[in-house]
Amino acid sequence: MKQIIKNIENNISKLGILALLISLGIMFSCEDNTLPETGSIADLTAPQSSFSFTQGVGPDEEWKDYTFSNQSQSSTTYSWAFGDGDTSTEIEPAHTFAGEGTYTVTLTAKDGLEVMSTSSQEITVIKPLVVVAITPEISGADFEDIAEVCGTGDSRDCWRLSGAAIHKTTSDGESDTRGVKYPSGNGDNRVTYQAFSVSPNTKYALTVRYALQADGDAIRASVIDGQLSNFSEFASATLLGQESGTINDGKGNFNTITVSFETGANTDISILFDHDGNTKDSYLDNAAVKPE
Structure with missing residues (x-):
């Protein structure tokens, strides 16, 4: 009779340990230790793609040169398409267009969870007109007293x-x-x-x-x-x-x-x-x- 009771107690002890291990397994499996990458806040702040640009100024061909300012938010990676077949993954790239024309520039911004946002702008590249400054004619500039x-x-x-x-x-x-x-x-x-x-x-x-x-x-x-x-x-x-x-x-x-x-x-x-x-x-x- 004593042996039967002892066997029951051992089985109860083993069942308790097993239940404890199962419980701990459930707890650990419910924890998510994966953190979003820098700049991403899951379910709270989605990426917002935005940018501005500046045309180059200079005496030669600088009017073809554009620099881009990245104003996106909550993003970690960027993909630019300049509308002429060229692309870039730089945060704030510079790009030289081949010549005059209208180009659709697109910026795709992503966060660490691969959530993306896209924005586009049309850029009309035009060679600036060269304004010739007036050279004033000074009357009597040499102070000569001549007819008329x-x-x-x-x-x-x-x-x-x-x-x-x-x-x-x-x-x-x-x-x-x-x-x-x-x-x-x-x-x-x-x-x-x-x-x-x-x-x-x-x-x-x-x-x-x-x-x-x-x-x-x-x-x-x-x-x-x-x-x-x-x-x-x-x-x-x-x-x-x-x-x-x-x-x-x-x-x-x-x-x-x-x-x-x-x-x-x-x-x-x-x-x-x-x-x-x-x-x-x-x-x-x-x-x-x-x-x-």
């Missing part, structure tokens, strides 16, 4: 400004041609002014030749944003650039003043040359304004 210049034959009539005394002309210009003469002394300040039109948002350079005879003397070149009706407006005018020539190489030995400037939105500008009581006569010749 400025309508009168007197080059000074191209350069007058109300409220200011006009420069004198002289045969002591560059290479013994006619040019501007600014007489010496504080009581005889002369002004040389002209207004004209230029291209907007364009870089230009004003150049003019000058000669001085005394150290400390100077001739000033100013580029004005806008046009003046009277010299009194000059003191408060907005300047696009201003430079002074101060090299004294003596009469007949000319140097260059260069004023680099950008026009901005205004297409109407003006230039003004003046001095401030030079101790000796000074000279000016051959003014020009050209795109840089």
Whole structure:
């Protein structure tokens, strides 16, 4: 009888251990130890494909070059199709199109669970028009008094400004041609002014030749944003650039003043040359304004 009871107890013990092992197996089998890859949140945040692009800028063929900015969310891998047969798996690729045309660029973004999102944009690749900047014609730029210049034959009539005394002309210009003469002394300040039109948002350079005879003397070149009706407006005018020539190489030995400037939105500008009581006569010749 005792042996029968002992056998029953052993069987119950074995059944308990077996039940325990089965229970543990169920617990472990219910756990999911697989984690989504970086950037993926299962069942909460699906991938969202999105991108922008920028066209290249430059003097040659850069207009064919595009760079792409990847703005996708919750994604780990990317596949680009540029609409011309080329593809890429880079996050933010650069691509050169063969030429002008309309291309459908597609970005497919995936997360670690292989959930995907696709977005497409049409890109019209066009070679930019080359805008030729205006090269203004400066009337009487060489200060020669010739027939019909400025309508009168007197080059000074191209350069007058109300409220200011006009420069004198002289045969002591560059290479013994006619040019501007600014007489010496504080009581005889002369002004040389002209207004004209230029291209907007364009870089230009004003150049003019000058000669001085005394150290400390100077001739000033100013580029004005806008046009003046009277010299009194000059003191408060907005300047696009201003430079002074101060090299004294003596009469007949000319140097260059260069004023680099950008026009901005205004297409109407003006230039003004003046001095401030030079101790000796000074000279000016051959003014020009050209795109840089």
